[in-house]
Amino acid sequence: MSHNQNIxxxxxxxxxxxxxxxxxxxxxxxxxxxxxxxAKRIYAEVNKSGLANIPGATDTKNVHSExxxxxxxxxxxxLKGVLKNGLSCAxxxxxxxxxxxxxxxxxxNKSKYVVMFDPLDGSSNIDTxxxxxxxxxxxRRISETGTPCTMEDFLQPGNKQVAAGYIIYGxxxxxVYATRRGVNGFTLDPSIGEFCLSHPNMQCPxxxxxxSVNQGYWYQYEREIxxxxxxxxxxxxxxxxxGSMVADMHRTLLKGxxxxxxxxxxxxxxxxxxxxxxxxxxxxxxxxxxxAISGTAKIIDIVPECLHQVSPVFIGSKMLxxxxxxYLHPGGLHKVYSNPAEIEI
Numbered sequence: 001m002s003h004n005q006n007i008x009x010x011x012x013x014x015x016x017x018x019x020x021x022x023x024x025x026x027x028x029x030x031x032x033x034x035x036x037x038x039a040k041r042i043y044a045e046v047n048k049s050g051l052a053n054i055p056g057a058t059d060t061k062n063v064h065s066e067x068x069x070x071x072x073x074x075x076x077x078x079l080k081g082v083l084k085n086g087l088s089c090a091x092x093x094x095x096x097x098x099x100x101x102x103x104x105x106x107x108x109n110k111s112k113y114v115v116m117f118d119p120l121d122g123s124s125n126i127d128t129x130x131x132x133x134x135x136x137x138x139x140r141r142i143s144e145t146g147t148p149c150t151m152e153d154f155l156q157p158g159n160k161q162v163a164a165g166y167i168i169y170g171x172x173x174x175x176v177y178a179t180r181r182g183v184n185g186f187t188l189d190p191s192i193g194e195f196c197l198s199h200p201n202m203q204c205p206x207x208x209x210x211x212s213v214n215q216g217y218w219y220q221y222e223r224e225i226x227x228x229x230x231x232x233x234x235x236x237x238x239x240x241x242x243g244s245m246v247a248d249m250h251r252t253l254l255k256g257x258x259x260x261x262x263x264x265x266x267x268x269x270x271x272x273x274x275x276x277x278x279x280x281x282x283x284x285x286x287x288x289x290x291x292a293i294s295g296t297a298k299i300i301d302i303v304p305e306c307l308h309q310v311s312p313v314f315i316g317s318k319m320l321x322x323x324x325x326x327y328l329h330p331g332g333l334h335k336v337y338s339n340p341a342e343i344e345i
Contacts, residue, residue: 007196007197007198008196008197009186009194009195009196009197010032010033010036010175010186010194010195010196010197011033011194013184013186013197014029014032014033015029017029017181025112027087027088027111027112027113028088028113028138028162028163028179030086030087030088031083031086031088031089031113031115031138031163032138032163032165032177034082034083034086034088034089035079035082035083035115035136035165035167035175036175036186036195037082038075038078038079038081038082038083038134039134039167039173039175039188039195040188040193040195041078042071042074042075042078042119042120042134042167042169043167043169043173043188045071045074045075046071046126046132046169047169069120069123069124069126071120071123071126072096072119072120072123073096075119075120075134076094076096076097076119076120078119079092079094079115079117079119079134079136080092080094080101083103083115084103084108087107087108087110087111088111088113089103089108089111089113089114089115090102090103090108090109090111090112090113090114090141090145090148090149090153091103091108091114091115091148091149091153091154092114092115092116092117093114093115093116093117093154093275093276093307094116094117094118094119094276095117095118095119095273095276095277095308096119098307098308099307100114100149100151100154100307102148102149102150103149104148109145109146109147109148109149110145110146111141111145112140112141112145113138113139113140113141113162114138114139114141114149114153114154115136115137115138115139116136116137116139116154116275116276116279116280117134117135117136117137117276118134118135118136118273118276118277119134120132120133120134121133121134121135121166121244121245121246121277122242122243122244122245122246122247124243125242125243125244130242130243130244130247131168131169131170131171131242131244131246131247131250132168132169132244132246132247133166133167133168133169133244133245133246133247133250134166134167134246135165135166135245135246135276135277135280135281136164136165136166136280137158137161137163137164137275137276137279137280137283138161138162138163138164139153139154139156139160139161139162140160140162141153142156151307154275154307155303155304155305155306155307156304157279157300157301157302157303157304158274158278158279158280158282158283158299158300158301158302159283159300159301161279161280161283161300162179162180163177163178163179164177164178164279164280164281164283164284165177165178165280165284166246166249166250166280166281166284167246168246168247168250170247170250172187172188173187173188174186174187174188174198174199174250175188175195176199176202176250176253176284177284178283178284178287178288179287180287182201182202182287183201183202183203183253183284183287183288184197184199184200184201184202185197185198185199185200185202186198186199187199199254202253202254202288203288203289204252204253204256204285204288204289204290204316204317204318205255205256205317206256206289206317206318206319207256207317207319207320208237208252208255208256208257208258208316208317208320209236209237209238209256209257210237210238210239210240210251210255210256210257211229211232211237211238211239211240211257211258211259211260211320212239212240212241212242212248212251212252212257212258212259212260213229213239213241213259213260213261213262214241214243214261215229215239215241217262217264220264220265220266221262221264222262222263224327224328225260225262225327227327228260228323228324228327229260231323231327232258237257240257245259245261245272245277245281249281249284249285249315252285252290252315252316252317253284253285253288253290256316256317256320257316257317257320258314258315258316258317258320258321258324259313259314259315259316260313260314260324261312261313261314262295262312262314263295263312267310269310269311269312270294270310270311270312270313271310272310272311272312272313273308273309273310274299274302274304274309274310274311275304275307275308275309277313278292278294278299278311278313278315279299279300281313281315282298282299282300282313282315283300285315285316286300289318290315290316290317290318290321291315291316291317291318291321291322292313292314292315292316292321293313293314293315293321293324293325294311294312294313294314295312295314295328296328299311299313299315
C-alpha cells in the first residue's frame with residue numbers, strides 16, 4: 001500500500017472519533033491502539049516464521065488439551081505485555097490460560113476495561129502458510145474501578161462487549177474492530193509500520209453464495225444440520241472452509257455467506273470457545289448487519305458459566321441465518337432480543 005495523506009492511520013482514526021465525543025476519556029481508544037501494537041509485533045514474527053526457529057508445536061497443551069504452538073506463546077505474551085504495560089486494561093483472560101490474570105497495580109486498577117482474547121486462532125495452520133489471526137473482546141468491568149478486577153468482570157454475556165475485533169495475518173495483515181458505532185478495517189502498511197483505514201463502515205451482505213463448514217463431520221451432525229447443508233448445495237452455493245475461524249469469518253464479513261460449527265455426537269456442546277471466538281465475532285457480525293446464533297439463542301445473549309465454555313455457532317448473512325432457523329426451529333426463534341445502545345469511545 002502506498003501511503004496516502006488522505007488515508008487515516010489507526011491512531012488518527014481513533015483520535016478523530018474522540019473529537020466527536022468531548023466527554024470521552026479516550027481509554028477504549030488507547031486500549032485498541034495497544035492491541036494494534038501487539039498485532040504489529042505478532043505480524044513481524046508470523047511473517048518470518050519460515051526463517052526463524054519459532055514455528056511448530058511445544059511440549060505443552062493448553063486448557064483445551066490442544067497442542068500449544070510456539071507462536072501461540074509468543075502472541076499471548078505480546079498481548080499480555082502491551083495490555084499490562086498500558087493504562088487501559090485491568091486484567092485479561094486468554095484461551096491459553098486456565099484462569100484470569102489480574103493486573104493488580106495502582107494504574108491498571110483504575111481502568112474500566114478487561115480484555116478476553118484468542119492470541120493466535122488457527123495456529124495449527126502455521127507450518128502450511130494458511131492465514132491465521134488474533135481475536136479479542138473488550139468488556140466494561142462490573143467491579144468498582146480502583147480495585148482489582150474480579151472473575152465477575154469476565155463472565156458477562158457477549159452483549160456487554162463494548163468492542164470486539166480480530167487481526168488476520170494473510171496476504172496482507174488487517175485489523176478489524178467493531179464498537180456499537182460500526183465496524184472498520186485497517187490494513188497494515190509495512191512501509192510506514194502503521195495500520196491504515198482501508199475498509200470504513202464494513203457491512204456484511206444480507207445474503208451470500210458460499211457456506212463454510214467442516215463437512216468431514218457430516219455423519220456426526222444432527223439431521224437438521226445435514227438438511228440445511230443439503231439445502232445450500234441444492235441452491236448452488238459453494239463450500240469454502242479454511243479451518244481457521246479468522247480466515248473463514250473475514251471472508252464471510254466481506255462477501256456474505258454463512259459459517260457453521262455445529263455440535264457433533266462427540267462434542268455435543270460444540271467446540272468453539274464462547275468467550276474467545278464466538279462472542280467477539282457475533283458482536284462484529286451483528287454490528288455489521290449479520291446474525292449469530294447457537295441454534296437455540298443469540299450467541300451474545302448466552303450467560304457464560306465458565307471462562308472456557310464452548311458453544312455451537314452459526315453466523316453470517318442475515319438471510320442465510322434466517323433460512324437455517326427454519327430448519328432448527330420452525331417459525332424461527334421465539335424470544336425477542338435487544339442490545340444495549342451504550343456507546344463507548
